[in-house]
Amino acid sequence: MILETLEVGPFMSNCYIFGDEEAKEAVVIDPGYEADRILMTLAKHGLKVKNILLTHAHLDHTGGLKQLKDATEADILIHKSESIYLKSSPMQALAFGMKPTIAPKADRFIDEGDTIKVGQYVLRVLHTPGHSPGGICLLVEGKGMVFVGDTLFASSIGRTDLPGGDYEELIEGVRSKLFPLGDEVVVYPGHGPPTTIGQERRYNPFFG
Ligand SMILES: [Zn+2]
Ligand SMILES: [Zn+2]
Secondary structure (H helix, E strand, C coil), X not given: CEEEEEEECCCCEXXXXXXXXCCCEEEEECCCCCHHHHHHHHHHHCCEEEEEECCCCCHHHHCCHHHXXXXXXXXXXXXXHHHHHHHCHHHHHHHCCCCXXXXXXXXXXXXXXXXXXXXXXXXXXXXXXXXXXXXXXXEECCCXXXXXXXXXXXXXXXXXXXXXXXXXXXXXXXXXXHHHHCCCCEEEECECCCEEHHHHHXXXXXXX
């Protein structure tokens, strides 16, 4: 298994490269900016990208999407409720005082229960709205790893005051879909260091 974490862009977002070193296949999760660095990391491992997965469509997770898509021709997979936010990328950029970025369209929509193969590994989609309506988490089946985007952070949660955000929904999603995965499961968030389900279930102030 190959797992590379790249902290990218002005919002220090985590872009994850998850791959199978035998099949030489990978997915890129949340290419927010610094596509050159992402491409160099893929090349270093000799990995071919089949799919680009977006936990949600906020600009800090999609800023490098167009360049990565152009370079790899990989399919872009996202929950359908996020397509409107993907379209709004140039406006999001202006709102942050950044150069407008045009995001390419999704190639395929994914939803709760869908699976994505990466060589010998299987990622399963968990729909966890609240930070954004089409927010998803990606569980690596049988490997005790879950990529959670901005749904859950070490000792915190994603903000719920952005368009389409919903605090109750976020809390309920974490409780009903992430906590049951098991305490030992390692959580890879969209910002900040990894944590575990057990650590957050016990000590995260939002779930006390
Ligand atoms: Zn976000
Ligand atoms: Zn973010």
